[in-house]
Amino acid sequence: MRSYSKIIVFFLSLWPIYLITYQIVFNQLGPEPVDRIINHFGEWTLIFILLTLSMTPLKKITKSIEWIKFRRMLGLFTFFYASVHMLSYVGLDYRFDFEPLINDVLKKKFIFIGFSAWLLLIPLAVTSSEKMVRLLKKNWKKIHRLIYIIGIFGVLHYIWLSKTIFFKPLIFLILLIILLLFRIKITKSVSKI
Numbered sequence: 001m002r003s004y005s006k007i008i009v010f011f012l013s014l015w016p017i018y019l020i021t022y023q024i025v026f027n028q029l030g031p032e033p034v035d036r037i038i039n040h041f042g043e044w045t046l047i048f049i050l051l052t053l054s055m056t057p058l059k060k061i062t063k064s065i066e067w068i069k070f071r072r073m074l075g076l077f078t079f080f081y082a083s084v085h086m087l088s089y090v091g092l093d094y095r096f097d098f099e100p101l102i103n104d105v106l107k108k109k110f111i112f113i114g115f116s117a118w119l120l121l122i123p124l125a126v127t128s129s130e131k132m133v134r135l136l137k138k139n140w141k142k143i144h145r146l147i148y149i150i151g152i153f154g155v156l157h158y159i160w161l162s163k164t165i166f167f168k169p170l171i172f173l174i175l176l177i178i179l180l181l182f183r184i185k186i187t188k189s190v191s192k193i
Contacts, residue, residue, distance in 0.1 A: 052071060
């Protein structure tokens with residue numbers, strides 16, 4: 001069963017693609033289909049950030065290293081969904097017209113911080129292989145600590161985007177705070193040893 005667990009997690013991680021494909025095929029995107037697609041991938045990016053961050057606490061709670069073997073895959077899916085979210089926004093909303101897009105990145109804080117989060121994901125995706133872990137040594141961990149900043153930026157992006165509906169962004173914020181606090185607790189306990 002262990003050998004199949006990564007395959008199962010991989011196909012489960014494609015759920016957002018299955019879901020949006022179904023909604024497109026059966027015309028269930030609602031009155032604003034472009035916004036629905038963009039927001040769908042944005043929310044799933046945040047979900048995958050939280051899933052990636054939860055692997056270390058789950059390892060600690062269950063005392064099983066099995067969780068850690070999914071972390072890289074979940075991190076790469078985070079980058080994948082963040083990229084689809086950004087490309088949907090650039091392609092569907094702006095039709096690849098970069099002049100107004102650049103103006104909005106510079107003027108609207110929710111776009112600026114969302115774009116910043118995506119840029120910070122690039123070095124994590126590029127350095128995710130075993131070869132890069134060996135090559136970068138201790139620097140690899142330093143680079144991959146950017147996930148905490150990315151998580152904060154992602155939640156802020158969602159909060160600033162949601163001018164009236166704060167329930168969902170608040171849930172993401174609470175979960176992120178719990179995971180970050182858990183991480184601080186783990187770091188402290190490791191430093192005491």
